[in-house]
Amino acid sequence: MTAKHDKRSNVNLAEVAEAAGVSKMTASRVMRNVSGFSEDTREKVLREASRLGYVPNRIAAAFGSEQTSSIIGVSVPYLSSNLFGAVLDSTNDALAKLGYQTMIGAHENSAQTEEVWIRNILSWRPAGLILSGHTHTKNTRELLKAHGVPVAEIWNLNTSPIDMSVGFNHFDSGQEMGLYILSKGYRRIGYVGAEAAAPGLGTLRRKGFLSALAGAGIQCASEEILNDRAGFYAGFYGTENILARDQNLDAIYYQDDAMAIGGIFYCQAQGMNVPGDIGIAGWGSMEAASILPQRLTTTVVSTQALGKTAAEALIARIRGEAVEDVTITPTRLVPGNTI
Amino acid sequence: MTAKHDKRSNVNLAEVAEAAGVSKMTASRVMRNVSGFSEDTREKVLREASRLGYVPNRIAAAFGSEQTSSIIGVSVPYLSSNLFGAVLDSTNDALAKLGYQTMIGAHENSAQTEEVWIRNILSWRPAGLILSGHTHTKNTRELLKAHGVPVAEIWNLNTSPIDMSVGFNHFDSGQEMGLYILSKGYRRIGYVGAEAAAPGLGTLRRKGFLSALAGAGIQCASEEILNDRAGFYAGFYGTENILARDQNLDAIYYQDDAMAIGGIFYCQAQGMNVPGDIGIAGWGSMEAASILPQRLTTTVVSTQALGKTAAEALIARIRGEAVEDVTITPTRLVPGNTI
DNA sequence: CTGAAAGCGCTAACAC
DNA sequence: GTGTTAGCGCTTTCAG
Numbered sequence: 001m002t003a004k005h006d007k008r009s010n011v012n013l014a015e016v017a018e019a020a021g022v023s024k025m026t027a028s029r030v031m032r033n034v035s036g037f038s039e040d041t042r043e044k045v046l047r048e049a050s051r052l053g054y055v056p057n058r059i060a061a062a063f064g065s066e067q068t069s070s071i072i073g074v075s076v077p078y079l080s081s082n083l084f085g086a087v088l089d090s091t092n093d094a095l096a097k098l099g100y101q102t103m104i105g106a107h108e109n110s111a112q113t114e115e116v117w118i119r120n121i122l123s124w125r126p127a128g129l130i131l132s133g134h135t136h137t138k139n140t141r142e143l144l145k146a147h148g149v150p151v152a153e154i155w156n157l158n159t160s161p162i163d164m165s166v167g168f169n170h171f172d173s174g175q176e177m178g179l180y181i182l183s184k185g186y187r188r189i190g191y192v193g194a195e196a197a198a199p200g201l202g203t204l205r206r207k208g209f210l211s212a213l214a215g216a217g218i219q220c221a222s223e224e225i226l227n228d229r230a231g232f233y234a235g236f237y238g239t240e241n242i243l244a245r246d247q248n249l250d251a252i253y254y255q256d257d258a259m260a261i262g263g264i265f266y267c268q269a270q271g272m273n274v275p276g277d278i279g280i281a282g283w284g285s286m287e288a289a290s291i292l293p294q295r296l297t298t299t300v301v302s303t304q305a306l307g308k309t310a311a312e313a314l315i316a317r318i319r320g321e322a323v324e325d326v327t328i329t330p331t332r333l334v335p336g337n338t339i
Numbered sequence: 340m341t342a343k344h345d346k347r348s349n350v351n352l353a354e355v356a357e358a359a360g361v362s363k364m365t366a367s368r369v370m371r372n373v374s375g376f377s378e379d380t381r382e383k384v385l386r387e388a389s390r391l392g393y394v395p396n397r398i399a400a401a402f403g404s405e406q407t408s409s410i411i412g413v414s415v416p417y418l419s420s421n422l423f424g425a426v427l428d429s430t431n432d433a434l435a436k437l438g439y440q441t442m443i444g445a446h447e448n449s450a451q452t453e454e455v456w457i458r459n460i461l462s463w464r465p466a467g468l469i470l471s472g473h474t475h476t477k478n479t480r481e482l483l484k485a486h487g488v489p490v491a492e493i494w495n496l497n498t499s500p501i502d503m504s505v506g507f508n509h510f511d512s513g514q515e516m517g518l519y520i521l522s523k524g525y526r527r528i529g530y531v532g533a534e535a536a537a538p539g540l541g542t543l544r545r546k547g548f549l550s551a552l553a554g555a556g557i558q559c560a561s562e563e564i565l566n567d568r569a570g571f572y573a574g575f576y577g578t579e580n581i582l583a584r585d586q587n588l589d590a591i592y593y594q595d596d597a598m599a600i601g602g603i604f605y606c607q608a609q610g611m612n613v614p615g616d617i618g619i620a621g622w623g624s625m626e627a628a629s630i631l632p633q634r635l636t637t638t639v640v641s642t643q644a645l646g647k648t649a650a651e652a653l654i655a656r657i658r659g660e661a662v663e664d665v666t667i668t669p670t671r672l673v674p675g676n677t678i
Numbered sequence: 679c680t681g682a683a684a685g686c687g688c689t690a691a692c693a694c
Numbered sequence: 695g696t697g698t699t700a701g702c703g704c705t706t707t708c709a710g
Contacts, residue, residue: 012703023681028705036679053485057703058462063402064686064704071442079431080424088418092445096456101463102443103410106431117435123397124440146392233629258627265630288597288627290572291604351687362697367689375695396687403688403702 011052019048031056062125068149072314073121074130075105075114077200078229082258083284083303084132087154090307091130098315100127107133109200115140122147128314130154134200136162152314154306156204157328164317166310166327173299173331174205177253177281178212180297180333186251186279189213190222192238192263193255194230202230202255205283209253222246230255232288235262243270251279251339257286257298264292264338279339295336305329350391358387370395401464407488411653412460413469414444414453416539417568421597422623422642423471426493429646430469437654439466446472448539454479461486467653469493473539475501491653493645495543496667503656505649505666512638512670513544516592516620517551519636519672525590525618528552529561531577531602532594533569541569541594544622548592561585569594571627574601582609590618590678596625596637603631603677618678634675644668 017027022041029036030045037045048054062069072095076084092102103121107114114133118140121129128150133140144151144162157167181189191209193202213220224242228234235254239262243249254260260282267274274280274294282289285300306329316323356366361380368375369384376384387393401408411434415423431441442460446453453472457479460468467489475483483490483501496506520528530548532541552559563581567573574593578601582588593599599621606613613619613633621628624639645668655662 014703024704025681025706026679029680032705038679041679053482055458055486056462057464059398059402059408059464060703061705062398063688063702065706069398078424079418079427080421082419082421082424085417085419085421085424088443089445092418092443096444101459104427104431104441104443105435106428119394120440123395125396125398143392147394232627236630261627262630265632269632288571288600291575291601293604293608353687363687364689364698365696368696371689377695380695399687400689402686402704404690 011054012057013054016045016049016052016054019052020044068125068127070100071103071121071124071126072100072128072130072311073103073105073118073124073126075107075117076132077107077109079104079106082286083256086303087132087307090304091311094308094311095315098311100315109134109195111135111137111140115143118143122149128152128318130310130314132156134203150314150317152310152317154310157326159326161325164313164323164325164327166306166313166329168301168306168329168331170202170204171208171211173283173301173333174208174210174253175212176208176333177205177283177299178209179215180335181251181253181279181281181339182212182216182218184251184279184339186339187218188221188246188249189218189251189253190224190242190246190249191220191253192235192242192259193223193225194228194234194238194259196225196227202283205255221249230259232258232262232265235259236266237262239263239266249278251275251281254280254282257282257284257289257296260296260298260338261286261288261292264294264296275337275339281339285334294338297336297339298334299331300334301331302329350393351396352393355384355388355391355393358391359383407464407466409439410442410460410463410465411439411467411469411650412442412444412457412463412465414446414456415471416446416448418443418445421625422595425642426471426646429643430650433647433650434654437650439654448473448534450474450476450479454482457482461488466657467491469649469653471495473542489653489656491649491656493649496665498665500664503652503662503664503666505645505652505668507640507645507668507670509541509543510547510550512622512640512672513547513549513592514551515547515672516544516622516638517548518554519674520590520592520618520620520678521551521555521557523590523618523678525678526557527560527585527588528557528590528592529563529581529585529588530559530592531574531581531598532562532564533567533573533577533598535564535566541622544594560588569598571597571601571604574598575605576601578602578605588617590614590620593619593621596621596623596628596635599635599637599677600625600627600631603633603635614676614678620678624673633677636675636678637673638670639673640670641668 017024027045105117115137130152132155151163153161153165157169158165224238282298289296313323356363366384444456454476469491471494490502492504496508497504563577621637628635652662
């Protein structure tokens with residue numbers, strides 16, 4: 001029982017320093033690899049640290065040094081989402097390479113939940129935050145501005161961000177697809193989405209889509225916005241619902257590819273021909289589309305690029321380098337043969 | 340410029356205490372809601388804290404109090420995985436409700452990457468770890484045992500865990516499916532998997548499957564283990580590859596449902612009838628299967644239950660409550676009509 | 679290149 | 695129910 005209390009890792013810098021015959025300060029410099037020690041000293045300290053099984057205490061370091069930790073808070077709607085999964089992977093990878101840790105949160109498209117999480121995460125004195133909330137509460141905006149922590153809002157492009165924004169232009173993307181569908185001669189066009197209770201991801205695309213139709217002087221024939229989470233099955237029965245109401249639809253725009261694929265399957269199950277009887281378009285370039293017999297008409301996006309760009313921009317800002325406040329991540333409409 | 344240095348949140352407990360006319364200690368007790376203050380005091384302190392915009396400093400708290408923080412490190416192969424996404428969502432949810440924060444890591448099925456991440460995370464003095472690595476390095480095992488941090492190994496059931504294990508019995512699950520396929524009269528059975536370079540998720544299921552066949556005195560007719568990540572497309576062209584080598588296969592067992600669905604699509608594209616010409620079985624009860632015209636024969640698992648169980652068991656152990664070292668999360672073979 | 683002193687904000691332990 | 699004292703393990707000065 002050499003440890004005081006019941007500490008788990010009882011080796012600290014002082015012991016390493018003593019074993020190496022130097023002061024704590026010198027040992028600290030070696031461990032952090034900042035200048036100010038000889039090669040001899042370096043070797044001694046590293047050898048002793050390794051021999052003693054020294055594990056640095058980042059909590060103490062974050063506390064004893066400045067005002068922030070090397071923690072980055074990252075918040076997404078769901079951790080189990082094919083779109084945001086790739087964002088998480090790419091931000092986490094980029095952040096880890098730059099020496100930061102990801103602390104995660106899932107807000108489920110609720111600005112309230114996001115606010116609670118932000119209050120919580122701020123108590124860890126994070127170096128920065130990456131937020132993907134569709135909207136924020138007034139409190140959240142005020143809190144973050146007052147606090148001054150660097151914040152990257154991602155996913156939705158936000159031209160007047162709290163701090164900085166990296167995102168897709170969802171409105172334009174929806175509008176572009178609306179125009180494309182119209183250009184193919186479709187006129188009785190429906191929309192199928194999800195998460196009616198907590199609108200998030202698709203709202204702006206839908207608005208852009210509707211505005212394209214309105215520009216051509218036509219109305220959206222029918223809309224079906226389910227209460228469930230977006231997914232294959234939601235697309236399947238959302239299509240069943242919308243077609244039950246309006247048999248004359250000639251095309252449907254879906255919130256995302258998973259829903260569009262669900263729609264294709266519903267139509268096939270009913271013996272309908274895509275795009276002969278009905279045209280279908282999605283958003284997001286989901287991997288699942290690669291195995292369909294037809295190529296899905298969709299908007300291709302790189303969630304991976306989004307995450308990486310956001311992480312790197314945030315860290316640049318944290319380090320005081322010059323960065324743009326607003327970055328658009330490109331999207332590209334790729335015609336297939338489902339519309 | 341009231342702040343020393345350039346601290347971002349310059350309000351600390353001492354200032355709240357002073358404003359409320361009490362000592363730091365009393366304010367601390369109120370903030371943490373531990374006993375030892377009057378209702379009057381409570382109101383005063385909370386009012387001042389809110390008025391001043393006080394954000395507690397958890398770094399200082401973790402440092403000043405005990406030996407561990409309320410951080411839980413959670414490591415999965417990929418953050419963008421339909422199977423592990425649900426695990427992350429459920430662990431994160433359970434941990435957040437119990438007052439813990441998730442610090443994330445992606446090891447990409449590399450025990451080396453996992454080791455680096457563990458060293459890193461230990462420096463945050465986490466209260467516990469949740470690991471889903473298929474294997475660990477010797478160093479990792481020694482480090483964790485020496486350190487004494489509570490560890491829940493998840494996903495694979497491990498009967499001699501570092502500390503505790505919550506998982507599926509993949510071997511039995513694969514064996515059960517092997518027996519089922521045999522019971523349906525199939526004899527020229529193949530296996531299609533992925534991630535050959537970094538075997539992880541499916542290895543034990545494959546072994547169980549092979550052992551079932553061996554028990555019946557037959558050999559696996561053909562195996563195709565790709566180097567790519569498991570997914571729809573990997574299943575699609577894995578099937579193309581295996582059928583190119585062996586046209587006489589009458590059934591294929593896939594690493595997971597996404598791959599099995601890819602296989603179904605390949606067969607359909609070739610005009611093959613499932614299960615007439617070839618039987619197909621998967622693992623994991625993926626949501627995408629719900630929209631198929633046929634019901635996929637698969638093993639149903641609850642990754643959500645796994646995550647929740649693991650998180651709660653880990654916290655119970657951290658709190659010193661009695662918990663089993665090993666917990667099996669049930670799986671269930673659900674016959675469909677693809678085999 | 680190296681070291682000594684001070685202190686970060688909080689909480690455990692102990693008084694009162 | 696409340697306050698006082700000490701100290702967590704590191705890093706930031708500032709001296710040499």
